[in-house]
Amino acid sequence: MGKKTVDKNVLPKKAKSVQKTETQKNAPTETQKAGSKKVAKKAEPAPAPVVEQVQVNNDSSSEHFQGNISSIFESLIAQNDNILNNQRQMLTTLRRVFKTHSRNMRDYEKNAARERRRAKKDPNRKKREPSGFAVPTSLSSKLCDFLGIAHSEKLSRTDVTRKVTSYIREQNLQVPENRRSFVPDKKLGAILGPLQEVDKGKGFTYFNLQRYITPHITSSAASSQ
Known part of the structure; x- marks a missing residue:
């Protein structure tokens, strides 16, 4: 018996309608294409800011800040040196005054002791008359x-x-x-x-x-x- 050939173009109506429906579903519509183009345009990145200008400003402000800090430290160091010098001078003066005071006190004590010894020896002794x-x-x-x-x-x-x-x-x-x-x-x-x-x-x-x-x-x- 000979085989029967089936014509591919001859398909049931239901099958054709199903294929057409699936094709329509899968095929993008013009509205979707236009929408995707609009989305693509919106998603374009904004132009990047000029980084060099911002960096230059930051560098100059940083240098200015560091300069102020350095001048403040130098001023504090100079003030500290002045305070130390004044303290050294005060200490030298105090030592000199203390030495002079100690010497005067020793002389005073010697004279007072000498006068006390003289008074003990002769309390009725007549005071020496001035001379010269x-x-x-x-x-x-x-x-x-x-x-x-x-x-x-x-x-x-x-x-x-x-x-x-x-x-x-x-x-x-x-x-x-x-x-x-x-x-x-x-x-x-x-x-x-x-x-x-x-x-x-x-x-x-x-x-x-x-x-x-x-x-x-x-x-x-x-x-x-």
């Missing part, structure tokens, strides 16, 4: 007027010297380059008189002052008579 420069003497009228005291008042040579040197300091008569020398004003010059030949190289000083006030002071021997 400590003896009150009569002064010339000219010197009394200069010192502003009565003509009858007596002063020791030590007191006269103290008053004259105080006048020199108060009137700023000292030589700036050598504070032991001075240039007398008209009032003091009337008491001291002209420079003697021996002092012309040095001028008036505290060392030769006694030579010029001696003529105005009566000797202790003459005043005691």
Whole structure:
């Protein structure tokens, strides 16, 4: 018996309709194609920001901040150095003052102990009378007027010297380059008189002052008579 050939084009109606339906389902519609194009356009990435400009700004601000921090540290270090130097100077001054105070206290204790021993030996001992420069003497009228005291008042040579040197300091008569020398004003010059030949190289000083006030002071021997 011969085989029957089946024509592929001859298919049942149901089968054709099923194939057509599946094909329509699988085939993309124009709306879907247009939608996918729109989605693709929306999904395009935005242009990247200029990173270099932001980086440059960050670098400059960072350098400025670091510069401020460095200047603050340098200022603090300088202030600390000043404080340390001041503390060293204060410590040196305190040591010097303490040393001077200790020396003065030792001298005071020695003198006080000496006086106590003398008092114990002879409590009724008469006090030693002043001698030499400590003896009150009569002064010339000219010197009394200069010192502003009565003509009858007596002063020791030590007191006269103290008053004259105080006048020199108060009137700023000292030589700036050598504070032991001075240039007398008209009032003091009337008491001291002209420079003697021996002092012309040095001028008036505290060392030769006694030579010029001696003529105005009566000797202790003459005043005691």
